[in-house]
Amino acid sequence: MDELADRTTFSIAARQERFAHAAPTIEDVARHAQVSRQTVSNTLNAPDRVRHETLERVRDAINVLGYRANRNARNLRTRTSRAIAYRIPPLGGHLNSVMDTFLHELTEAVESIGCHVLLFASKEDEEELATYWELSAQSAADGIVFAGTGRNDPRAALLKERGMPFVSFGRTWGIEEHSWVDVDGRAGTTLAITHLLARGHRRFAWLGTTDDSPVNDERELGVRETLRHAGVPEADLHVLRLKNDSESDRIAVGGLLDSPEAPTAFVSMSDLQALTVLGELEARSLAPGRDAAVIGFDDSPVAAYAAGGLSTVRQPITRVAREIARLLASQLADPSAPYEGILLEPELVVRRTS
Amino acid sequence: MDELADRTTFSIAARQERFAHAAPTIEDVARHAQVSRQTVSNTLNAPDRVRHETLERVRDAINVLGYRANRNARNLRTRTSRAIAYRIPPLGGHLNSVMDTFLHELTEAVESIGCHVLLFASKEDEEELATYWELSAQSAADGIVFAGTGRNDPRAALLKERGMPFVSFGRTWGIEEHSWVDVDGRAGTTLAITHLLARGHRRFAWLGTTDDSPVNDERELGVRETLRHAGVPEADLHVLRLKNDSESDRIAVGGLLDSPEAPTAFVSMSDLQALTVLGELEARSLAPGRDAAVIGFDDSPVAAYAAGGLSTVRQPITRVAREIARLLASQLADPSAPYEGILLEPELVVRRTS
DNA sequence: AACGGTCATTTGATCGTTCAAATTGGAGGG
DNA sequence: CCCTCCAATTTGAACGATCAAATGACCGTT
Numbered sequence: 001m002d003e004l005a006d007r008t009t010f011s012i013a014a015r016q017e018r019f020a021h022a023a024p025t026i027e028d029v030a031r032h033a034q035v036s037r038q039t040v041s042n043t044l045n046a047p048d049r050v051r052h053e054t055l056e057r058v059r060d061a062i063n064v065l066g067y068r069a070n071r072n073a074r075n076l077r078t079r080t081s082r083a084i085a086y087r088i089p090p091l092g093g094h095l096n097s098v099m100d101t102f103l104h105e106l107t108e109a110v111e112s113i114g115c116h117v118l119l120f121a122s123k124e125d126e127e128e129l130a131t132y133w134e135l136s137a138q139s140a141a142d143g144i145v146f147a148g149t150g151r152n153d154p155r156a157a158l159l160k161e162r163g164m165p166f167v168s169f170g171r172t173w174g175i176e177e178h179s180w181v182d183v184d185g186r187a188g189t190t191l192a193i194t195h196l197l198a199r200g201h202r203r204f205a206w207l208g209t210t211d212d213s214p215v216n217d218e219r220e221l222g223v224r225e226t227l228r229h230a231g232v233p234e235a236d237l238h239v240l241r242l243k244n245d246s247e248s249d250r251i252a253v254g255g256l257l258d259s260p261e262a263p264t265a266f267v268s269m270s271d272l273q274a275l276t277v278l279g280e281l282e283a284r285s286l287a288p289g290r291d292a293a294v295i296g297f298d299d300s301p302v303a304a305y306a307a308g309g310l311s312t313v314r315q316p317i318t319r320v321a322r323e324i325a326r327l328l329a330s331q332l333a334d335p336s337a338p339y340e341g342i343l344l345e346p347e348l349v350v351r352r353t354s
Numbered sequence: 355m356d357e358l359a360d361r362t363t364f365s366i367a368a369r370q371e372r373f374a375h376a377a378p379t380i381e382d383v384a385r386h387a388q389v390s391r392q393t394v395s396n397t398l399n400a401p402d403r404v405r406h407e408t409l410e411r412v413r414d415a416i417n418v419l420g421y422r423a424n425r426n427a428r429n430l431r432t433r434t435s436r437a438i439a440y441r442i443p444p445l446g447g448h449l450n451s452v453m454d455t456f457l458h459e460l461t462e463a464v465e466s467i468g469c470h471v472l473l474f475a476s477k478e479d480e481e482e483l484a485t486y487w488e489l490s491a492q493s494a495a496d497g498i499v500f501a502g503t504g505r506n507d508p509r510a511a512l513l514k515e516r517g518m519p520f521v522s523f524g525r526t527w528g529i530e531e532h533s534w535v536d537v538d539g540r541a542g543t544t545l546a547i548t549h550l551l552a553r554g555h556r557r558f559a560w561l562g563t564t565d566d567s568p569v570n571d572e573r574e575l576g577v578r579e580t581l582r583h584a585g586v587p588e589a590d591l592h593v594l595r596l597k598n599d600s601e602s603d604r605i606a607v608g609g610l611l612d613s614p615e616a617p618t619a620f621v622s623m624s625d626l627q628a629l630t631v632l633g634e635l636e637a638r639s640l641a642p643g644r645d646a647a648v649i650g651f652d653d654s655p656v657a658a659y660a661a662g663g664l665s666t667v668r669q670p671i672t673r674v675a676r677e678i679a680r681l682l683a684s685q686l687a688d689p690s691a692p693y694e695g696i697l698l699e700p701e702l703v704v705r706r707t708s
Numbered sequence: 709a710a711c712g713g714t715c716a717t718t719t720g721a722t723c724g725t726t727c728a729a730a731t732t733g734g735a736g737g738g
Numbered sequence: 739c740c741c742t743c744c745a746a747t748t749t750g751a752a753c754g755a756t757c758a759a760a761t762g763a764c765c766g767t768t
Contacts, residue, residue: 075755077755118437276659
């Protein structure tokens with residue numbers, strides 16, 4: 001955080017030369033409509049204060065001149081930025097098409113509250129914190145959205161301290177209270193296992209991730225609980241922690257399939273992991289859906305295409321994004337608004353692999 | 355474009371109440387370092403004009419107070435925004451994981467020229483044009499990046515008219531000249547077919563898309579040209595135009611596989627389409643890599659996981675993003691800079707399916 | 709006719725920064 | 739000793755909008 005932002009020069013002269021016709025200002029509109037600055041401003045921001053007749057005249061002028069309020073000027077005066085910052089998840093780890101969908105939905109959702117998404121990339125988590133600090137210091141963002149909360153997430157602490165509104169995709173796992181929206185992963189795997197039990201399966205596998213994220217834990221818990229309630233002995237559940245490395249995952253899954261008491265039903269943390277299972281099944285001439293059942297997570301595009309249709313747990317991403325936007329809007333309107341947490345239910349999409 | 359931006363109120367009072375300690379301004383730093391505003395400004399923007407000793411004093415003050423220049427104020431004065439706008443591709447259409455990677459790389463790349471990515475979503479293409487207009491009128495973005503140029507793209511015309519710098523991912527297909535960066539799709543399919551020919555394949559299939567995009571045409575051309583040069587008769591190339599609908603794609607591919615002279619080598623427009631081929635092959639107990647070869651496009655995460663490893667044509671997305679940032683930077687620095695087009699070469703990733 | 713109140717509109721100040729021009733203080737030359 | 743020149747720093751103005759307070763017009767009441 002110490003070094004100063006360096007300057008990639010954008011000269012004013014160069015810009016002005018480019019724009020033969022400079023964008024009209026509020027003064028231009030005022031002159032054209034024969035009113036004052038402020039009346040134009042009111043036309044845009046508080047039309048009820050303006051006489052109907054004047055309103056029309058000003059609006060005409062705005063249309064004729066193609067006027068739009070200069071964002072930077074407005075933002076400076078109102079001390080806002082109408083931007084929501086979001087760290088685009090690092091490429092290496094994720095393989096997570098949900099987050100891509102989420103970003104899209106988030107963009108749409110925050111547009112509905114009059115904001116844009118401002119993206120930034122940080123390779124390291126420390127860098128991420130530094131960027132939040134930076135954005136806050138520059139008043140470059142009105143709010144922050146971040147995903148994948150950990151236990152006692154340092155981001156929450158920093159943002160609260162700086163008085164920067166934020167909402168996370170992922171609930172509070174630690175002591176820090178804040179607004180969040182999340183999907184009930186436990187309910188998701190419960191749906192999957194219940195479905196598999198109904199299909200007559202008795203030997204199960206849960207394919208999680210190596211990082212001990214609370215998300216993984218919750219989903220695994222859903223598997224365990226549901227099996228326990230159904231009276232399935234613990235020995236009939238195999239838990240595999242995969243590294244998200246296609247080669248080693250393949251070997252791990254293959255090993256499980258070759259074991260004497262191989263499971264017949266697989267529930268996994270992601271559709272891609274499920275793809276590994278499908279591949280290994282086929283390598284052993286086992287047909288998914290007939291010889292074994294596979295259920296993925298996320299309903300990514302892959303799920304529709306893989307093996308004639310992969311069953312999967314779909315997260316209501318659109319709703320997640322909308323709720324986040326709503327909570328953000330409420331915090332922006334009233335910074336002292338109480339925190340709110342919203343837990344949404346996932347849905348099981350049954351296709352051919354189960 | 356007619357209606358005025360509505361106002362989601364953010365009151366100044368509310369914000370000020372929230373920020374117990376308001377962010378320090380340049381004046382605060384100046385006072386602390388016992389210099390004038392402008393000297394602080396120079397410290398940040400033109401350090402060579404400041405005496406070494408003073409420089410240190412000011413920098414100390416900046417660190418002590420945790421000062422960062424207010425973006426909106428700076429932007430207002432310099433008539434910039436240091437933001438690059440990008441339309442996040444609509445969800446429905448292309449199940450294109452390349453574009454997700456691209457967005458990530460773009461974010462990193464424009465950070466290196468001191469900018470952020472400003473996202474917006476538009477469902478309709480007209481809406482997209484309107485948004486560009488809007489962004490330009492508000493001076494909310496310094497430049498635009500857009501993807502997937504069509505023939506005589508209206509976006510190029512609009513942005514040129516408004517004097518808004520832009521670079522496209524996708525070359526100029528029409529008469530409109532502008533800066534672009536693209537990947538040579540023809541070279542990509544040439545690599546794929548050459549590889550398949552070397553493996554002894556003689557009957558081929560090209561799986562394209564129904565929309566007659568120039569991208570599809572180029573890639574198909576690469577297939578045709580290479581086969582012609584190799585003396586493969588035209589009748590031994592089957593061209594399938596798929597709708598990107600998993601169910602109907604499946605039927606189309608299945609039909610081809612069941613035909614008397616079914617191809618043994620498949621090259622497709624995307625990894626997902628290739629996944630359909632893999633699925634249909636396996637449904638017929640044909641082993642990809644042994645009984646038939648399949649090559650996808652994009653090297654999406656799926657490729658690593660599918661069927662023990664899907665061969666695919668990888669696009670140098672990181673370089674695309676960097677070149678785009680470079681071209682943008684040059685346009686921002688000097689709006690009269692000549693247009694530049696950069697064509698990058700893809701690379702064949704050989705895995706088990708070929 | 710003077711007064712108070714409401715509605716519509718205008719004026720002056722301000723947000724925090726950078727630009728452009730002015731000022732200051734030395735060093736060097738005639 | 740004065741003048742010029744240059745480097746370092748400061749001052750005044752401006753970017754384009756909104757806020758807060760002032761003004762003006764019109765109305766009914768006393």
